[in-house]
Structure formats: structure tokens, C-alpha cells
Amino acid sequence: MTKPEKRDDVVRAALELIAEHGFHGAPMAMIADRAGVGAGTIYRYFENKDVLITELYREVEEKIYAVLLEGYATEKPFRERFLHLGKALLRYFIENPLDFRYLEQFHNSPYGVAIRRDKILGKHGKNGGCDVFRELFEQGVSQQVMKDFPLVILFALAFGPLLAMARDHILGFVSLDDALIARAIEACWDGIRR
């Protein structure tokens, strides 16, 4: 019954509503309602809606980061490392569709663009899961295991299909099981590797 419990309620409610209806389909009053708190209470924890949205993003990202690193072994070959990360990420999205849809909403918005800019330009201390991939790709390129592309292109080749597949699965356009996931991530690897 500690204080920040209400904060969590707000975060959860916001995630659900924004994931489902978008930023503009989730008024503060509705979030408060769903969270079981007063409308004004949200402003105790988040200065305004923008801050809430950005904060929410950080929390989702953090969760994903943790999942990615779970069982990640730097000493394994590039291919295996990539497959591990790719499958873990895709599985995470499939198991947490709200998180995925929230991220999509976020990236497709002024907030998202700014954050990505910072990330790519390397402005930031810790960069979440990004850094693992960045390191993997940089090494992969320098050791001539992966194609010699700018990092951004490699990200596109790896994440582009992955996000598209997650979206299609969540919207019900395909049904991804473990076998299909494995084969699909292998296909991504084919795009990247030399």
C-alpha cells in the first residue's frame, strides 16, 4: 500500500489505453478512470501528458532490455548471438502485444523521432537493448562476418522485418509459432551476413 502503487496503476492504465486507442484516443480522464485514481492524481506523478508518455516508453524499453540480455552470451558466434536476440525480441513482442503496440505508437510520433535521433547520434549513457545490437553489428562488420553496411542499415535489415512480423502477428494476419519464428529470424540473418 505504498505510495507509488498508484503510479503503477496509472502507468498500466496508460499503456493499455494508448496501445489500444493511440495517444489521442486515450484522454487523461480515461486513464485516470481506468487506473482507479482521480484525474488530478496523475499530475502528482507526471508533470503532464508528454512526460507520462515518454516515461512509459522508458519503462517498456527497460523491460525489453532485460529480456534481451537474459541468456545472452558474448562468447558465442555472431550468428547464434543474433538469432538469440532476434528470437527473444520477437517473442517478447508476441507475448506482450500491448508493449509492442505502445512502442509503435510512440515511434510514430514527434516523441519517437526525437528519441531515435538521440539514440543514433549516441547521445546518452545507457542505450538499452540498442547497445547490445550495436556492439554485435560493429564487431560483425569489422570481423567481416556481416555485410559492410552503415550501422543504421544493418538495424533496418534486422529490425525492419522483425517489427513487421510482430505487427502482422498481433493484428492477426499471420500466426507465428516457434518454428516459424526461428526460420524467419534466420532469414533476417541471411540478409545481414556476408
Added chain:
Amino acid sequence: MTKPEKRDDVVRAALELIAEHGFHGAPMAMIADRAGVGAGTIYRYFENKDVLITELYREVEEKIYAVLLEGYATEKPFRERFLHLGKALLRYFIENPLDFRYLEQFHNSPYGVAIRRDKILGKHGKNGGCDVFRELFEQGVSQQVMKDFPLVILFALAFGPLLAMARDHILGFVSLDDALIARAIEACWDGIRR
């Protein structure tokens, strides 16, 4: 004599503003303003904002379709056909960043999801550029030139990186020249081909 001149102004203004600020960041009044037109004038050409948005989508799609088919030769090998389409599409986006960003806004919205659903389920007679890809992929799979994935996955492997790269170029995170484009689309082909 050029009657629908104002209509064009509206279309251009809407495209610009929505591409830049999203649907909710582009009020009708602002569109009218930018188009140099009275607020009510928009409604002579478009029943309401939804119709304007959907119509705009159709026009952009049509332009892309035309570009894709330009120089497309059904008799060429799969690889070349794919490279042609991929490069043409990526170049189009790079040369028409507003169109690209508009499409992104559109797809990431209730409108877009509905349209995609119809498209995937094959609801429409003519499906724009989609059909060329669909045919290419279906044949590619049946002739064992491409990996045996559901169509939706192949789309993800092909378009996922492409769209991501277009976005990154437009946002200034990479600079794609013709050489890089060619290599990148080849990489996509690697992801798809057997």
C-alpha cells in the same frame, strides 16, 4: 479554366502538414490556411476529414504504383524483377519524402489497419503495387527461388528493411546514394531468396 486547382492546393497542403505533424497535428483550419483557401472550401471537395485522409492515401498509392510498373518486365528473372521493384520503391520514397511520411502516418492509424486487412484478404480488385509483389512472391515461392514462407512474412522481409531505410534516410540518419540503395536491396534479396 483549371477548375480543381483549389482541390490540388488542399491536397498538397494536407499532405505536407499531415506528413510533418500527423493527423492530429494538422487541423482543417491549418490545412485551409496553408492551401490559401477558406475553411469551408475543403468541404466542397472532401466530405470530411476522414474522406480527405483516405483520398489522399489513394492518390499517393496510385503514383507509386505507376512508378513501380515503369520498366517492370515480367519476363526477367525473379532476382532482377525484385531488385527493380525494390530500388524503384526506395528511390521513390527518397525523392518524395512527404509521400513516404504520409503513408507512414496513414498505416499507423485505424484507417491504415483496415485497408491493410482488406488488402491481405484480397478484398480489392486492383491492389496497386501490392499485386505486382504478390504475384512475384507467389511465383518465386512456387518455383522454389524464394524461401517457403507465408506471403505476409515475405512482405515483411522485403518491405520491413526498405521502409526502415527510407525512414532513416529521410530523417537524416543515413544518406542513401544509388550504390548503397542497390547493395541494400540486394541484402533484402538475400533475406528472401533460397
Added chain:
Amino acid sequence: MTKPEKRDDVVRAALELIAEHGFHGAPMAMIADRAGVGAGTIYRYFENKDVLITELYREVEEKIYAVLLEGYATEKPFRERFLHLGKALLRYFIENPLDFRYLEQFHNSPYGVAIRRDKILGKHGKNGGCDVFRELFEQGVSQQVMKDFPLVILFALAFGPLLAMARDHILGFVSLDDALIARAIEACWDGIRR
């Protein structure tokens, strides 16, 4: 193919639309459309919507006046004269529901109140059917055939039920045939006569 033909078209269209949808449900553009003329054309014949509305009222009133006087014989006894007028009026409304509904719309509006005020205060040259009733009632009172009420009250006793019945018939709440009309107007007479 004379000029005022278009004027008639406008009048007819306006009557229909206003009767059916009220003043606010009948935009000028819709009236023009229904009349088969351009929107601007209406303004050749009527300075603005208010003028159109008022003019329309006058025309309807005139038609009714003509019907009332048809077969009206000043030399007949009061009762018969009243029954004649009452039945004629009620029948007119039933046969011309658009006219009736238009009048109702008109009376229940700023226009209507002003016109009634003028009428009751006797400001006007010819007063349409009003004058016949006025004369009938004034004589009826002075010859002690009717109750000694102010004219306005007699009008209320005579027209109140009549209009209510017309409305109910037109809305489908009763079905008035000739026999019922006759009996109903007799009942009105009972209210008025000494």
C-alpha cells in the same frame, strides 16, 4: 418559360423542405437544388432567407383565404357560417399538409410572433381569412349569439382545437373523415355559442 417560373420552383421547393424539416433543416443550397436552380438565383427573387420565408407565408395565407371565401354566404345564420369556415379550413389543412406544417413552423418562430402582433393590433390593409372570422365573431358577440369574450379568446376557442386536430391528423394520431370533421367543428361551435 417566362421568368417567374423559376421563382415558383423556389417557392415550391422551399415550402416542401421547410414543411418537412423546419427552417434550420432546409439550407438555401438544398432549396436551390430541389428547385433545380443555382444557389445564387434564389437571391434574384428574394433578398435573403428571411424574406423568402415571410413571402412564402403570405402566399400560403392567400391561398387559404381564397378557399375560405369560396361559398361563404354572409346572409346565412352565424352557426352555419362558422361551420362552413371551420370545416373548410380543417379540410384545407388535411388536403394540404405541407401548407399546414409550414404555417406551424412559421408561427412558432420570431417571424410568426411579429406577424400575429401586427394582425391582432389591426395593422394592415387586408388581413386574409382573419377578417372574415373577425367580422363573424364581432357580429356574433354583438348580436348575443356568441359568448361575450374578447376577440382573441374567441379565436382561441375556435382555432385552438381546429389546429390541434389538423396536426394530429397529419401526424397520424387520428384519422379525420368528413363526418368526424363535421362533428368536431360543431363541438367548437358549442364552445363559442351562447
Added chain:
Amino acid sequence: MTKPEKRDDVVRAALELIAEHGFHGAPMAMIADRAGVGAGTIYRYFENKDVLITELYREVEEKIYAVLLEGYATEKPFRERFLHLGKALLRYFIENPLDFRYLEQFHNSPYGVAIRRDKILGKHGKNGGCDVFRELFEQGVSQQVMKDFPLVILFALAFGPLLAMARDHILGFVSLDDALIARAIEACWDGIRR
């Protein structure tokens, strides 16, 4: 402590403005202004303008119902009962001209017609003052004290003049004192009774 104080302000303001200028002459902003309230505040109490209008009607009707039943004695003769109800109603309208004009606006509108239809078809459980009259008239007819007319016609004969007189008084075309009211309602009775 008096929470719904603002609600009352809105109700009062809406009643005044609509009574005076009609539904279309009473914008929400004007109502809010007159109520001394923010524009959005109205929507905390009434979902939209239609709801406000309908709710307002219910409240007025309820007040009238209460007044009608005050001192109404079922055991008295029909004539006395009718005179009681008629006089009470007419007096109410004269003393509450805003309520009367509001009702007129309401009845002469899509809302009103729908409600009347329901009422005549007996859709509602409690029908406000209507039921008293309905019962009175049904008994009056069956006991051959009143003319054998359909209920709707009897209503027309009773209310038609009454409403007309109320309107004329309120608009200043007659001045009804208690004596005149009594005589006028007697005249209505003459129209109804056998």
C-alpha cells in the same frame, strides 16, 4: 456543499434562452455565458444539447404535473374536475411564461413529436399530467357526460383553446384575470360536454 448548483444555473439559463429564442437561437456558448459557467461545464451534466433539451422538458413537465394534482379530487363531478384542471393549467402557464414557451418550442420540434407519439400510444408508465386527463376523458365519455369523440379529439378541444389563450396572454394580446380564466375554461367545457 450545494453541488449541483451549477447544474441548476445551466437549467435556468437554457430554459430562459430557449423559451425566448428557440433551440437554434440558444447556442451552448450563450447558455453557458448566461449561466455564468464555462462552456465545457454544461457537458458535465448533460451529454449533449439534445439531452439537455429533453431533460429540461422532463423537469418542466414534472412541475406541471405536481401543480395539476394539487387539490384534484377524483370524487367530484366531471365538470368540476375538468374546470379545476383547466384553470390550474392555464394559471400555471400564465405564472410561468418561460415554462410555457419552452414547452411550445419543444412540442414544435422533432423531440416533441416523438414524445407525443409515445404518449398517445401509451408507451410510458407514468405519463405526467396526461394520465389525469386521459382518465377523466375516458370516464367522461363512457358515462356519457362528454361527447363521444376519440381521446385525441377531446384533448384537442380541451387543450387547443387553453394553449392558444396562454400564448396570447403571454405575448400580451389579451390579459387574462381569474374571472376571464374561469369563463374561458367553462367555454372549453361547453365544447366537450354533451
Added chain:
DNA sequence: CATGAATGAGTTTTCATTCAT
């Protein structure tokens, strides 16, 4: 600290009227 009623600027849409053709 928590609440939620109140606010008012901002959004979409309508429509009487004008005026260039």
C-alpha cells in the same frame, strides 16, 4: 496528498451569402 468539478482554447463541420464567370 488525493480528488474531480470546472475551465476555455481548440477542433470539426455547416450554411447564408457573395461575386467572378
Added chain:
DNA sequence: CATGAATGAAAACTCATTCAT
């Protein structure tokens, strides 16, 4: 004269944010 595209003021309604309780 006739037209109908263009206008823009005005209307209903929403929602992030504040503040008295």
C-alpha cells in the same frame, strides 16, 4: 440574368490542466 464555387463566421463538442475542498 443565372450560376455555383468560395467564403468565414458561428455552432457543438473535447480534453489537458488547474485548484478549492
